Amino acid sequence: MILKKVHRDFENYIKHLIDKTIxxxxxxxxxxxxxxxxxxxxxxxxxxxxxxxxxxFSIFLYSKTNEKIEIYWDDNFFQFGLGMKxxxxxxxxxxxxxxxxxxxxxxxxxGETIENVKLNWEEVTTTDEKNGKSETFIYPQDxxxxxxxxxxVFISAAAFLNEHDNEVFGMCDNLTVTNNEELARKTKMIN
Numbered sequence: 001m002i003l004k005k006v007h008r009d010f011e012n013y014i015k016h017l018i019d020k021t022i023x024x025x026x027x028x029x030x031x032x033x034x035x036x037x038x039x040x041x042x043x044x045x046x047x048x049x050x051x052x053x054x055x056x057f058s059i060f061l062y063s064k065t066n067e068k069i070e071i072y073w074d075d076n077f078f079q080f081g082l083g084m085k086x087x088x089x090x091x092x093x094x095x096x097x098x099x100x101x102x103x104x105x106x107x108x109x110x111g112e113t114i115e116n117v118k119l120n121w122e123e124v125t126t127t128d129e130k131n132g133k134s135e136t137f138i139y140p141q142d143x144x145x146x147x148x149x150x151x152x153v154f155i156s157a158a159a160f161l162n163e164h165d166n167e168v169f170g171m172c173d174n175l176t177v178t179n180n181e182e183l184a185r186k187t188k189m190i191n
Contacts, residue, residue, distance in 0.1 A: 001123045001138055007077075010140065014084060014119050017145065021064035021113045024099065025106040028058035028072075031096040043098045048164055051104045052178040052187065057092055059155065059175060071143070073157045073173050078124060080171040081139035082157050105153065105179045112147040119143050120190065122170065141170055142190050153179050156189040 003011075027045050045053045058072040067086055074083025101110050122141040127134045142156035159174035160167075167188045168176050176189050184190045 001121060003138065007138060011119055014117050014143065016086060017069065017114045017117050019113060020067060022061050022109055023064050023111065024062040025101050026060040027055045027098045027100050028060065028092060028095040029056045031094050047160065049183060051180050052176060052183055053105060054159060055175045055177065058090060059177065071155055073175055078137040078139035080157050080173060081141065082143055105177060108151045109147045109153065112149050114145050115148050116146040117143060151179055152181060153177065154181065154184040154190055158189055
């Protein structure tokens with residue numbers, strides 16, 4: 001796989017996360033209660049794994065130096081991949097925010113600094129059924145964040161197709177996140 005300038009530029013942009021001390025984490029989900037007329041406030045990001053969450057579209061990381069970092073599923077490189085914004089307005093609207101700073105995945109990194117980031121690219125070829133023309137895309141599938149205390153967090157543009165599946169599938173408009181590398185590999189979040 002050969003990365004073009006646009007891919008290298010995104011890798012360099014992702015590196016802006018390095019040296020950021022995280023003080024708060026939030027998830028953004030579709031406001032299902034508002035959509036369904038159900039006003040019983042409850043999050044939908046839980047999965048049958050205690051330390052693997054499934055988020056509709058965005059994770060917000062807040063830094064000690066007042067940056068708001070949004071990691072979200074994006075279609076910049078291909079229909080489904082990862083995107084990131086720093087101190088920019090989200091592309092999404094009508095969402096519910098959940099503070100997850102104290103949950104199992106994130107509590108160990110609050111007050112810690114991101115020491116390293118690793119972005120993994122995937123290559124996919126699509127074929128137009130009408131004309132048979134094929135096109136190849138390279139897109140960011142997942143990212144790992146290594147913190148100053150050694151904890152790693154893995155974020156992938158992937159989803160469970162059914163509630164009790166044991167593996168996720170890429171090319172979905174969803175994010176999965178865990179701090180357990182073995183679980184990330186077992187569920188196919190990362191290779």
